[in-house]
Amino acid sequence: xxxxxxDENGIIKGYSKKVVRKYSDMKEFFQWxxxxxxxxxxxxxxxxxxxxxxxxxxxxxxxxxxxxxTKGHVHKKKAxxxxxxxxxxxxxxxxxxxxxLSFEIKKNIIIHVPENxxxxxxxxxxxxxxxxxxxxxxxxxxxxxxxxxxxRKIVIEKNGKHALAENPKW
Ligand code: M6P
Ligand code: ZN
Numbered sequence: 001x002x003x004x005x006x007d008e009n010g011i012i013k014g015y016s017k018k019v020v021r022k023y024s025d026m027k028e029f030f031q032w033x034x035x036x037x038x039x040x041x042x043x044x045x046x047x048x049x050x051x052x053x054x055x056x057x058x059x060x061x062x063x064x065x066x067x068x069x070t071k072g073h074v075h076k077k078k079a080x081x082x083x084x085x086x087x088x089x090x091x092x093x094x095x096x097x098x099x100x101l102s103f104e105i106k107k108n109i110i111i112h113v114p115e116n117x118x119x120x121x122x123x124x125x126x127x128x129x130x131x132x133x134x135x136x137x138x139x140x141x142x143x144x145x146x147x148x149x150x151x152r153k154i155v156i157e158k159n160g161k162h163a164l165a166e167n168p169k170w
Contacts, residue, residue, distance in 0.1 A: 002048050010057045010086055010130030015044040021071070023063065028147055029071050031154060031168065032064020040068045047137050054133045055086065058123040065156040072120030072151065076140025081113040084132045089125035091162070093151050094118070100152045102164065105131055118146060122155040124162040 005013045023030075024037050038061060045054040061068045072093070075081070083092060085105045094101040094117045103111055105121065113119045123129035153164040 004046060004053055006055055006086060006130075006132065010044075010055050010128065012044045012046055012053060012055050015046050017043075017045040017047075019043040019045070026071050029069075029150065030063040030066050032066055034063050041070055050137050052133075052135050052137045052139075054135075056121065056129075056131055056133065058088075058090065058121060058129040060088075060123055060126050060128065062157060065158075067122050067124055067155050067157065067162065069122040069155065070120050071143055072118055072146045073141040073143050074118040074145065075115065075135075076142050077136070077138060078115040079136040079139035080115050081119070081133055081135035081139070083111040083113060083119075083121070084134075085109040085111075086130040086132055088123060088127050088129035090129040090131070091122045091124055091155055093120045093122065093153065093155070095151050102153070105129075118151065120146070120151060122162075124155065 020042050021040050022037050041058040043054050043056050058068050085107050090105045092103050092105050096117050150167050150169050154167045156165050
């Protein structure tokens with residue numbers, strides 16, 4: 001039995017691992033370029049009894065027309081994942097071999113990511129997007145395909161709003 005608490009900034013108290021992704025760590029995942037090197041997102045993770053609990057904080061911003069987002073990955077093993085919105089406004093992209101879906105994620109929204117679906121989260125708002133993810137510790141992260149081809153759609157700013165557009169690399 002264990003209990004976690006998320007603080008007002010979206011950080012899990014007592015986390016055991018922190019990951020910081022700067023623009024320079026993931027340039028290839030965006031379609032546009034920038035000259036500076038902002039932090040795109042941070043992940044705070046706890047692992048107990050084979051389950052990982054992680055909050056991700058995606059900062060607001062864009063690289064060209066594309067909103068700040070996670071790299072996105074598919075699990076190496078068959079493992080589902082649960083996302084729960086904590087704060088801010090985002091989109092989650094889900095993609096399998098022949099399916100593509102997107103859902104809004106915000107406070108109190110729960111999303112089930114089925115095994116074999118690649119998943120990426122995008123901050124489409126003007127404040128931090130925070131969500132909690134729960135998944136098997138041995139799920140594994142595969143970034144390879146996403147790095148080369150990405151998702152079927154990209155999320156861009158169009159006339160002051162977010163829009164899905166075709167991914168030119170697809
Ligand atoms: C969520 C979980 C983590 C993941 C993180 C960032 O917290 O899905 O497993 O690491 O988002 O996403 P990515 O690994 O694609 O950079
Ligand atoms: Zn995952």
